[in-house]
Amino acid sequence: MVRLGEDFVFPSPRSADSHGIVAYGGDLNPQRIIQAYKNGIFPWFESDDDLLWWSPDPRMILYPEKIKVSKSLKSFIKKTTLKVTFNNDFEEVINSCSNIKRLGQKGTWITPGLKKSFIKLHEMGLAISVEVWKNSEIVGGLYGLDLGDIFCGESMFSKSTNASKLALVSLSLELKKNSYRFIDCQVPSQHLKSMGAEEISRDEFLKILIK
Secondary structure, three states: EEEEEEOOOOOOOOHOOOEEEEEEEEEOOOHHHHHHHHHEHHHOOOOOOOOOEEEEOOHHHHHHHOOOHHEEEEEEEEOOEEEEOOOOOHHHHHHHHHOOOOOOOOOOOOOOHHHHHOOOOOOOOOOOHHHHHHHEEEEEEEEEEOEEEEEEEEEEEEEEOOOHHHHHHHHHHHHOOOOOOOOEOOOHHHHHHHHOOOOOHHHHHHHHHHO
């Protein structure tokens, strides 16, 4: 496993170990994060003092046009009074993603350093948030990195039934309208699979990433 230096050069993601770890160290400079994602690598760790950079195999992606909306979710979306906005309150979304309690998970990978970097990326116009509102309160949402025609999803949260699903459906519709190729969901999960996300090999992912 390679220790990163001061430059923003990464080893090949195909050099990842059996866990999917490509490298360690470096820093969370926004330019380094951008370079990582462009190479199919992302940061994932529990402490800003122990940075790890990953490219897992398999990978999960979601094509915006293939998102699955169940009959019950369609009915919910049709009737709901929840409102959806984009980039209205990025900091609230990333803070909520880091604070929400998740089943079987201790703590969060969204460390203070990572928050700071993604807030800077948002200020640069490269990190995007989706907010779901119940009256004046944000009750769900997601955020991620925008690579121009690919959206790299980082995290989502929900404080109200179907709020995060509504955020994902709204994002997918917007990405489809703007001809984005796919959403990088990073690590496979049953929840995302139920909404149409697909597992593909790392090699396949890297091939479509750099088309």
